Amino acid sequence: MEMTERKEKILAAVVEKYIQTGEPVGSKSLVDILGFPVSSATVRNEMAELSEMGYLEQPHTSSGRIPSSKGYRYYIEHLMTAYEMSPVEKGLINSKLMESSGDPQSVLEKTGNILADITKCAAITTTPSDVEAVIKKVELVPIGTRTAMVVMLTSTGILKTRVCRTVSEITIDVAESFYNIVKSNFVGKPASELSIAKIQTLALSLGEKALVMTPLLVALSDAAKMTERTELLLEGQTNLLNHRELEYNAFELMEFLRRAEPLNKVFSSYSGKDGVPNVLIGNENMFKELQNSTMIFSKYSIGNHESGTLGIIGPTRIDYARLIPSIKYLTEVVGIILSDNLED
């Protein structure tokens, strides 16, 4: 049984109508939608074949058809005409993103917000991670006599700050020693070398200065730890409750999203080549909690390195034609904004 042009038109019509209404689509209503003059019986025959081929399925014997995962996939790959955002929408998004304070975490939070807003799905973003990142710069900012803020910049443009308090005054002398220690031990090295153990051995060689220096170094280590860990940011989870077809799954889904590991596993199993978003529909997902959902995600790059992921999760019944391009666009913008920090 081979795919014909008429079958394709019918499949596309079923997908689009179902996406729009959420109701199984019957042969009769299809006749109205399709441009050419055929009777409902003919359409019924074609639909039966599409079912047999695995593109459509029936919730129960005597109701209309809904697209299967395979049906959605065929639609996305062969039938769909992508619906790009208008320049106005793009401009709006750009200006919203500019509101954030510039550090990756807040940019990605904002991105998640926007994503959740335009897709009405749950949005997931991950903070950049780059195994090749090294410490580029460390600064000590005086806050009070015994309080300072440690600032750390990595080669991937990630900036972390951390406030710490010491038992005795942070004199210029102390600050200088701190800079020396950092320069000779950590700058140019990966953040992972900044372990507590390393700090302890260092402290031994510092003599009396160890007392005031240790908190500073610990703060730096905390900052380093924060850059290493890639965090998962969730936004708009409550959107999931709006989708009727997820009604019973919504809660289970939210619980699933709370656990970071499985999601990271999904993200790392798919490459982000060509900047084309990955689409995982229904049973194409590896976890049973996602069998009724669709994930669309895409990798953003800082400089030339694939650094993090940005995507959504929602019902399989979703406006693919609009959302896939949107996610693609946001991925590009985020990449550009975050790469900006890299240049000097």
Added chain:
Amino acid sequence: MEMTERKEKILAAVVEKYIQTGEPVGSKSLVDILGFPVSSATVRNEMAELSEMGYLEQPHTSSGRIPSSKGYRYYIEHLMTAYEMSPVEKGLINSKLMESSGDPQSVLEKTGNILADITKCAAITTTPSDVEAVIKKVELVPIGTRTAMVVMLTSTGILKTRVCRTVSEITIDVAESFYNIVKSNFVGKPASELSIAKIQTLALSLGEKALVMTPLLVALSDAAKMTERTELLLEGQTNLLNHRELEYNAFELMEFLRRAEPLNKVFSSYSGKDGVPNVLIGNENMFKELQNSTMIFSKYSIGNHESGTLGIIGPTRIDYARLIPSIKYLTEVVGIILSDNLED
């Protein structure tokens, strides 16, 4: 009709049983719970009187009783024995809070997390706001040749950072001018004076330096704006879905929480005197969306100033004896941690 000791015992038993099971409590099961030997008929008579007095109500004519808002209130004020957290639990909370990076926003986020976790409700925290706050210190941290981080500290211990990029190099000369401008115009003044308008008039007098200086001042203004705005942080909203009695309200409630104004209105209507948490039960709430919910909140102080609010929202059927002390404790701890930044 006056309250007797036996009535009080019955009321307490109804409240506690209902909190535990979520089912209306009947006279028969009460006889088992109450220590003294009475028949179900006697208890029924007492319950009828408690109903008449407004402490209990019936979901429908022929079912057990559940506490009314007034009933809960009487219980909280006269009958309940508060259940303090154990030192171990307190220690655990302290150490979790210490993980956060020290700035108020992240401390409060963490607090919200903990709160949501131990109460299984939605947690609300507000970032500190203090109309009397003035700019105490501003620092410029070099990141790249044309990138810098502006750090701002207020008299209330709030620290904000903001990264900015300029078109030309940030020389030592530029930095010095920046410090001079800031010192003579903004330090010691309220953050609200750092308006864009003010910056524009300033820029006019800077001549050629305006080009490189403006982005820095704008960044500072952004930081100032961030300290002024008190933000509402929500955590654990999805917990609301776990409560059967909120089933139909849960979504409406989440939508309500998204809008900040009404919540701020609630918070500002109640003082935080004595550090005793405010409890608003069911219809005691001013907004119709909260009629089926209970809010418990309390104000934390930085230094001596009441600065922000921290609380939960959940069903009226909630373990008051445990949660009220927990919230009280967290409020105190947050106050202490945030006040810490004040000292020099």
Added chain:
DNA sequence: GTTAGCACTCGATAAAGCAGAGTGCTAACA
């Protein structure tokens, strides 16, 4: 290959019946 006609399936909704928990009231009891 297409279409009209028709019996059939199955979910959704409403109506009806039943069991059980719990009440309020009355009358008797200590």
Added chain:
DNA sequence: TGTTAGCACTCTGCTTTATCGAGTGCTAAC
């Protein structure tokens, strides 16, 4: 006067039954 046993009554939740209608698959004719 307070307490208790007894009983009729109410109301919910659950199950059963009936009905409706949309939509199908199949057959036979075009």
